[in-house]
Amino acid sequence: MAAVKSLRSRALDLLSRREMSQAELRRKLAPYAEDPAEIDALLQEFAERNWQSDRRYAESYVYSKGSRYGRLRLAQGLQQQKLDSELIEAALPDRSSERATARAVLRKKFKQPPADFAAQQRAARFLAYRGFDHDTIRHALDKAWQDEEEWDE
Known part of the structure; x- marks a missing residue:
């Protein structure tokens, strides 16, 4: 259980700095997890508590980079984070x-x-x-x- 608590504290530390997609958070936590199921359970809990949200990540990504890049480049960056295509389309500027x-x-x-x-x-x-x-x-x-x-x- 100590490993899960350590994993939880690492995840909270990462999310306290900036929004992250589930895929990015999973990648950063993978070296510290003994079992990938631990990460899945943790990410599920964080999503239920709304501590991690791919929608919020997509909106913050577009907000921070939208004044310099077009829709195609923004969409490509969000696709690299393995976000759902509906989330990407909803976050992109008109x-x-x-x-x-x-x-x-x-x-x-x-x-x-x-x-x-x-x-x-x-x-x-x-x-x-x-x-x-x-x-x-x-x-x-x-x-x-x-x-x-x-x-x-």
Whole structure:
């Protein structure tokens, strides 16, 4: 029983620092467990008490990284944590806020509009790396340096 208490205290210590997905918490606790069933029981208890929540983890992940990355990159990061696809889709920002994020990221990285085709391609690659889809990239390149009233036209 001492090992379970030690496992419980380790899990509480990890969760007190930041939100974690069940998969991440399981991975971090695995070296300290004698039996994987101990981890399963502990994670079940934590989920029942709402001490650990994959939904809360997904929301905090999107909140912390959503101002820098697009839906594709955010979804990939959440999939790496083995979250359910419905949880991922519910946590992701909507398309209109993604467009605003792409414009802001583009203006921050490139202070002025791309002067030639090569610069435009460089800006598009930058946004693609950040996880924005093609339509959002086209919109951001077209509208990022226009007046705000014209953005959603």
